[in-house]
Amino acid sequence: MPEVIAADGSLRNDNWAVVARPEAGESLNIPEGQPALIPVDLWLAGADHYAGRDDIGVWFDSHDEPEQLASRVHEPALIAVNFPRFVDGRGYSIARLLRERYGYSGELRAIGDVLLDQLQFMKRCGFDAFALRPDKDATKAARCLNFFSQTYQAAADTDVPLFRRRAS
Template identity: 50%
Template sequence: MQRIIKGNQVVVENWHLLDKDASLDGLPNSDDLIVPLALWREHAHALKARDGGLGVWLDSDEQIEEIEGDLEHFQVIALNFPVFSDGRHYSTARILRDRYGYKGEVRAIGDVLRDQLFFMKRCGFDAYALREDRDADEALASLQDFSEVYQAATDQPLPLFRRRA
């Protein structure tokens, strides 16, 4: 089982992340699944009828606006970083939290590194599935890398000068 960072602690992952080419054939009815956006597009009705938890994952070239009307169906929205230098989903996480008011879990998946976690948290991520070759316990400390922030962000809507006043 993979270990992820969630709720400011390292936990054993209980959600199953389906491959991009997954199909409905043989999907367990009661497991918690994170399905690719393409599978959701094709089989949303059948996926909503399942007993298990439901999440969706978006690749870096897929837009959150495609599912804005379906957000209430997902307990988890996972955003894939195919390479650590592809930062498009920082904006996606911020849009989910600030524009759509999404309260569920926003998870970073893919090429996720320790040095990104603090900044991902500022944008609205609250769970992180690091690359397999990375240590989740060591990466957890990165969420405390900075004691204060100057700019406003999703995790701190007021800039420092407003908080001091």
């Protein structure tokens, strides 16, 4: 079973299935007996059907706008953001908007082309769980999440920049 990395570097089994967007003319195929992440727009289209279910979460693709979930941000059991390629940084902005503008406080997971050297930056943007690519070693995650002992800028993980922390 794949593993998910928590923001503290610990590992746990990942029992969430990421359900791919169905092709034109096909229906959404949610696995039975397993928690599932479905595309955010499809969740919104059937939100009344999914309301109150703790086994259905949503995932954003890098081109999805987080404001579409703004009024219902606390309803999905889990929110994930897909990084289709490691050079696509739009997921960082989605995470910050979900955390800072829309007040999402649940688990925010990075999925897709997630690499070890990105973990600390993702954590600073508000991610608190990470599903690495299958070819990467998750046991190295703790070191990568805490590579820098101090950060200069304010971000989702601290709203006080270093110069103000030093002054107090």
